[in-house]
Amino acid sequence: MDTRSGDHWVAWANIHARNSNRIEALEGSFRRNVETFVAVLESAGARVDVSATRRSPKRAYLFHWSWKIANGKCRPADADAAPMAGVGIRWDHGNDLQSRSGALEMTRGFGLAMPPRSIYPPALTSNHIAGRAIDMDIRWKGTLRLPRSDGGMVSVAWTPAVNANLPLHGVGASYGVRKLRSDAPHWSFNGR
Template sequence: MTIAQHLLTPSSDQTPVTVEIPTKQLSGALWVSKFPTSTRLDEMNSAFATSVASFLSALKAAGASVDISATLRPAKRAFLMHWAWKIVNADADPLTIPEREGVDIQWGHSNEKGDYCREVSVAAATAMVNGYGIRNLRVAPALTSRHIEGKAIDMTINWTGTLSIRDAMGRTVDISTEPKTGMNADLHAVGATYMVIKFKGGDKDKPHWSTDGR
C-alpha cells in the first residue's frame, strides 16, 4: 500500500513537457517523392524475381528494349496514388478521403478567403497523378496489389521487325504480329512460360505484369 501511495504522489518536477502534434501537409506534387517505388528486381519476391530475370534476359537477347518503372511499391505510396487518381478521375470528395496512419496528407484545399475549394483540391491531386505517371491509367491503382507483395513489375517493352525470342522451354518463337510492344498477345504467351503473366485487364494497365495477371 505504501508503494501505491508513493506512485500516486504528484511529482515536484515542474519542467514543462513539449508535446508534438503532427500537422497535415497539403496534397500536391511534393508528395510524389515520398515513399518511393523501387525498380530493383532484388527487392521483389525472390521466386518471382528469378522468373522476371529469366524473361528479361530472353527479351534483351532478342533485341527488345525494356524500361522498368516499378517493382516493389510501399503500401503508403499505393494509398496516395489510389486516392489522387480517384479525386481526378472518379469524383472522389477530397474532404471525405479516409485517413491512413503515417500519411499526414490534407486533400482538401482552401481558396484565398479560407473556404474549401474543390477546384484547387483537384488541381493538387492532378499534379500528383501526373507526377506518379498514372495520368493515362484507366483504373485506379489498387490499395492492395501484387506490387505491394513484391509479385509484380511495370515495364515498357518495344522492338522493331520480327522478335525472335526463346521461351522458358528453349523454343524460339518468332513474333511478327502487332503491336511491337508489351501489349502483344504472342509475347504474353512467351512471358507465361516464364511464369510472368501480363495484366488480364486489357489496356487499363499496359505496363503491368505479375505472378497471376492481377
C-alpha cells in the same frame, strides 16, 4: 510540418513514398522470373525498358484518398477514419471547401488522371504494391527467336500491338511473367 492535406504532401511522398522502376525491388520469386524473361529477351536482341516495378503503399494511399476527396466521392472524415501507418496526414480541415482544395492540390501535384479521363480512384491494392507486377516496353526489329522455359523455340514477330502478341505472352508465361491484355506495358505473376 502541417499535417493537413495539401501539396506539401506531394513533396513528402517524393522523398518518403517513392515508387521503384528497379527489377531488384520486386518480390523474390517474381523478381527471379522477370530477370530470366528479360535476359532471354535481351540475349535474343530485344530492348527492354522498365518504367515501373514496386509501387509504394503509402503513395497509393495518398493517390486514392486525394482523388476521392477532390472528386467529392467521399467525405474527408471517411479518409481520416482509414489512416495508414507512417503517414500522419489529416484529410479533414474542418471545412469541406478547404478539405477538397487540399486534396485537389495533391491530385494535381501527383498528376493523377481525373474524370472524364479516369472515372475510378487509383487503387489501394495491386500487384505492383505487392512487388509482383512490372511495366515494361519491349522492342525489336523483325522476328525474334525466343526459348521457352521448356527449351522449345518460338518465333515472335514484332508488332507495336503488344497486347495482341500472343506468341510473346506465351514465352513470358512459361517463365511465370504473365501479360495483362488491357494494359500495354503491364506484366505480372498472375496476368492481373
